[in-house]
Amino acid sequence: MADLYDVVIVGAGISGSIVAQQAAEAGLRVLVLEAGTDLAWTYRGYQAQLQTFYDALYKTPEAPWAFNPNAPEPDIPTVPTPGAKYFVENGPQLYGSTYARALGGTTLHWMGTCLRMLPEDFDFHTRFGHGRDWPIGYADLAPDYELAEREIGVSANVQDQAHLGVTFRDGYDYPMQRIPPSYSDKQLAASVDGMTVKLGGESRELLVRNTPAGRNSTPRGDYSPIGAVDHGEDLGPPTAGQALARDIGERCQGNTSCVPICPVQAKYNALKTLTKAVDTKRVTLMARSVASRVLVGGRRVTGVEYLRYESPDSDKHSKAVARGRTYVLACHAVENAKLMLMSDLQSPNGLVGANLQDHPTLLAWGLAPKQVGAYRGPLSTSGIEDLRGGAFRSQHAAFRIEIGNDGWIWPTGAPDTTAIEAIGEGLVGHALRERLRDVIGRQIRLGCLIEQPPDPENRVTINRRDVDALGLPRPVISYGVDRYVFDGMAAAASIARQIFAKAGIQDRTDPKKTFAFKSEHDGVTLVWAGAGHFAGTHCMGAEAATSVVDANQRSWQHDNLFLAGPGSMPSMGTSNPTLTVAALAFRTSRDLIDNPEERGGDVG
Amino acid sequence: MYKIPRLAAPEEGRSPLPAGGPAPAAASPATAAPPEEHVGDFYSLSVELTGFDEVDLRETGVGELYLDWLSRTFADVLPELLAAWREVQSGCPPGERGRGLRESILDHPVLGPFARSVLVLWYTATWSPPWWWIPADHPGGGNLSFGAAYPEGLMWRAAVGAHPGAAKPTGFGTWAFRPEGA
Numbered sequence: 001m002a003d004l005y006d007v008v009i010v011g012a013g014i015s016g017s018i019v020a021q022q023a024a025e026a027g028l029r030v031l032v033l034e035a036g037t038d039l040a041w042t043y044r045g046y047q048a049q050l051q052t053f054y055d056a057l058y059k060t061p062e063a064p065w066a067f068n069p070n071a072p073e074p075d076i077p078t079v080p081t082p083g084a085k086y087f088v089e090n091g092p093q094l095y096g097s098t099y100a101r102a103l104g105g106t107t108l109h110w111m112g113t114c115l116r117m118l119p120e121d122f123d124f125h126t127r128f129g130h131g132r133d134w135p136i137g138y139a140d141l142a143p144d145y146e147l148a149e150r151e152i153g154v155s156a157n158v159q160d161q162a163h164l165g166v167t168f169r170d171g172y173d174y175p176m177q178r179i180p181p182s183y184s185d186k187q188l189a190a191s192v193d194g195m196t197v198k199l200g201g202e203s204r205e206l207l208v209r210n211t212p213a214g215r216n217s218t219p220r221g222d223y224s225p226i227g228a229v230d231h232g233e234d235l236g237p238p239t240a241g242q243a244l245a246r247d248i249g250e251r252c253q254g255n256t257s258c259v260p261i262c263p264v265q266a267k268y269n270a271l272k273t274l275t276k277a278v279d280t281k282r283v284t285l286m287a288r289s290v291a292s293r294v295l296v297g298g299r300r301v302t303g304v305e306y307l308r309y310e311s312p313d314s315d316k317h318s319k320a321v322a323r324g325r326t327y328v329l330a331c332h333a334v335e336n337a338k339l340m341l342m343s344d345l346q347s348p349n350g351l352v353g354a355n356l357q358d359h360p361t362l363l364a365w366g367l368a369p370k371q372v373g374a375y376r377g378p379l380s381t382s383g384i385e386d387l388r389g390g391a392f393r394s395q396h397a398a399f400r401i402e403i404g405n406d407g408w409i410w411p412t413g414a415p416d417t418t419a420i421e422a423i424g425e426g427l428v429g430h431a432l433r434e435r436l437r438d439v440i441g442r443q444i445r446l447g448c449l450i451e452q453p454p455d456p457e458n459r460v461t462i463n464r465r466d467v468d469a470l471g472l473p474r475p476v477i478s479y480g481v482d483r484y485v486f487d488g489m490a491a492a493a494s495i496a497r498q499i500f501a502k503a504g505i506q507d508r509t510d511p512k513k514t515f516a517f518k519s520e521h522d523g524v525t526l527v528w529a530g531a532g533h534f535a536g537t538h539c540m541g542a543e544a545a546t547s548v549v550d551a552n553q554r555s556w557q558h559d560n561l562f563l564a565g566p567g568s569m570p571s572m573g574t575s576n577p578t579l580t581v582a583a584l585a586f587r588t589s590r591d592l593i594d595n596p597e598e599r600g601g602d603v604g
Numbered sequence: 605m606y607k608i609p610r611l612a613a614p615e616e617g618r619s620p621l622p623a624g625g626p627a628p629a630a631a632s633p634a635t636a637a638p639p640e641e642h643v644g645d646f647y648s649l650s651v652e653l654t655g656f657d658e659v660d661l662r663e664t665g666v667g668e669l670y671l672d673w674l675s676r677t678f679a680d681v682l683p684e685l686l687a688a689w690r691e692v693q694s695g696c697p698p699g700e701r702g703r704g705l706r707e708s709i710l711d712h713p714v715l716g717p718f719a720r721s722v723l724v725l726w727y728t729a730t731w732s733p734p735w736w737w738i739p740a741d742h743p744g745g746g747n748l749s750f751g752a753a754y755p756e757g758l759m760w761r762a763a764v765g766a767h768p769g770a771a772k773p774t775g776f777g778t779w780a781f782r783p784e785g786a
Binding site: 050051053054055056057059180181182183186187217251252253254255256257261263264370371372373374375376377378381405406407409415416418419420423424426428429430431432433434436437440441 | 652653654655656702705710720723724727728730732747748749751752754755757758759760762763764765766767769770771773774775776777778779780781782783784785786
């Protein structure tokens with residue numbers, strides 16, 4: 001007879017870790033199943049991933065983590081990375097984003113951006129006639145944003161962030177002071193601050209604004225920054241957790257590598273929350289355990305069947321069933337949908353897997369008139385946020401503009417390609433060195449994250465004949481970008497050109513020199529990429545008829561089941577989703593603790 | 605062992621290498637160490653190619669890694685390259701070696717692309733095949749990463765203020781400083 005846990009959680013990313021930690025703090029016994037490996041759980045193991053990153057030819061977000069055929073993950077479709085392709089791409093567009101299947105989840109290679117959603121994002125359909133509304137508003141989520149900002153350890157100043165309707169409780173400020181803006185940000189601000197642009201017939205004034213980040217900076221008040229985790233023998237006894245390793249990574253050191261791996265773990269990852277969970281002694285972690293079927297009886301989940309393998313090098317595995325009172329699927333948008341569909345648990349409204357979203361990201365890159373210090377500092381420290389909201393959203397998509405400190409790595413693979421191009425031109429010796437001295441430090445990149453309303457045709461399905469090493473179906477991705485989004489992207493491209501012109505930056509955006517996607521739209525070639533921002537495969541809503549989960553991420557179909565994570569988000573607006581995902585996990589935790597077996601009274 | 609033709613590149617569309625491709629040369633560290641005289645020639649050629657002086661190149665600590673791999677992987681071309689460079693050194697006064705490098709090596713249909721691949725290796729710590737006709741199963745026939753050397757790519761040193769991502773961090777807040785020449 002298997003152990004009966006209070007809570008069985010599938011997925012050890014940020015959602016699963018927060019729910020595990022909160023439930024365990026409340027005295028519940030928790031089992032966490034993780035499909036991938038737990039290589040990063042020890043300090044030594046995490047550092048080994050850094051070496052894997054050095055070894056990788058293409059330094060993509062997945063590069064530090066070796067391909068695991070037993071828990072495969074997607075890669076960037078236009079880059080020839082090693083390992084089998086995981087997504088079956090059904091078109092019409094390729095889906096350009098990735099996630100991680102490993103202990104710690106995709107926070108192992110997230111950027112760390114922690115913007116709250118705008119109040120108007122929650123009423124998206126009502127206000128602008130596109131997409132869907134949320135069943136809750138900004139005011140409902142604001143207290144959980146505070147909890148999420150403390151859990152992640154966000155560095156920002158409230159005075160920078162209160163705009164476009166975003167408000168903060170009196171006396172509140174973020175746990176740490178803002179990350180200093182880069183020299184490049186300050187140079188751009190000198191030209192951009194106060195410039196006006198036209199959008200949807202309105203004049204808008206632009207401002208370079210500091211970006212809230214889940215990276216350790218200078219703490220405020222009693223907040224103590226949390227650094228690297230270690231559950232091995234390297235820096236202390238096996239139970240030392242982060243007690244010793246936390247002295248590493250208490251502040252960002254400027255490794256210029258938030259994605260794909262922060263070498264000192266000054267950037268938050270879910271291993272930090274998981275450590276707190278395990279320290280309660282009420283949480284059991286099982287890595288290399290792939291959930292293969294959710295078992296149900298009537299309106300109740302009765303177990304999760306999983307396949308346990310010993311090593312990524314062999315498909316040898318055994319099958320078992322985990323049992324609990326309450327179940328939480330927290331294995332990211334695509335995997336949550338895949339697992340439900342594999343278990344024949346499509347909802348009657350057909351919305352499991354539907355409404356897959358991303359932030360299609362327009363890329364623009366140029367050469368600044370003087371050295372700006374490219375390839376130095378956190379990958380981004382500032383953005384232009386003024387075009388995230390406004391009446392124009394009834395006409396086309398809104399966007400935020402992320403200002404990169406990482407030169408042209410993302411669009412072109414620079415500085416390698418800069419060197420190769422110069423050598424290809426025939427430059428050698430001092431002339432070559434002088435060229436690279438001149439241009440590399442002047443490279444600047446803007447990434448315009450375009451909002452994408454939910455579209456039921458954009459969806460995850462499965463094909464049971466197309467399977468991975470353990471015999472589980474690969475996700476089939478149907479994905480398109482519509483005119484509303486492309487019109488927003490075209491507006492972003494125009495504004496990026498205006499910003500470059502104002503700042504004296506030579507526009508070097510060139511569809512022939514990029515790994516990114518190219519799309520023709522109204523006679524213009526747009527260069528864009530996925531942002532790594534999945535949402536919408538099990539949207540929340542106020543009614544069972546039109547959604548998959550309620551506002552606490554509880555399934556409408558099964559009383560003791562939660563589907564947690566970005567899949568619950570009916571829309572993202574222009575916010576990077578992780579902070580909102582973390583806030584929702586706190587909501588879910590309260591509901592789960594108060595109402596373990598059935599829906600409580602208040603879900604609004 | 606692959607035989608790389610010395611004098612001329614083959615016609616477009618025709619590879620001079622045997623069909624099917626012989627097995628890669630076995631890597632045997634005990635016998636693979638490059639001859640001592642190659643080390644000095646390799647560095648002096650690399651100085652002329654890269655624009656960095658020998659102290660900078662030696663300081664990277666990865667020159668011998670490159671030379672060892674090149675010696676084993678291109679056992680017939682590397683000696684040709686170094687021999688051509690020795691002729692340039694003996695035939696040209698120091699101030700004219702750049703011209704000699706261009707005429708004897710960079711403009712050569714086989715040695716030129718090979719030398720440029722060596723230059724890319726120094727700058728990026730990755731190998732890209734020098735010739736369109738090199739088979740993909742040749743041990744030097746595909747793009748390769750020299751993992752441990754990654755932080756030592758000269759492109760990071762050439763640039764102003766830059767450093768390799770995930771290595772040699774510059775410290776909290778230093779990204780706000782004015783870079784040299786700004």
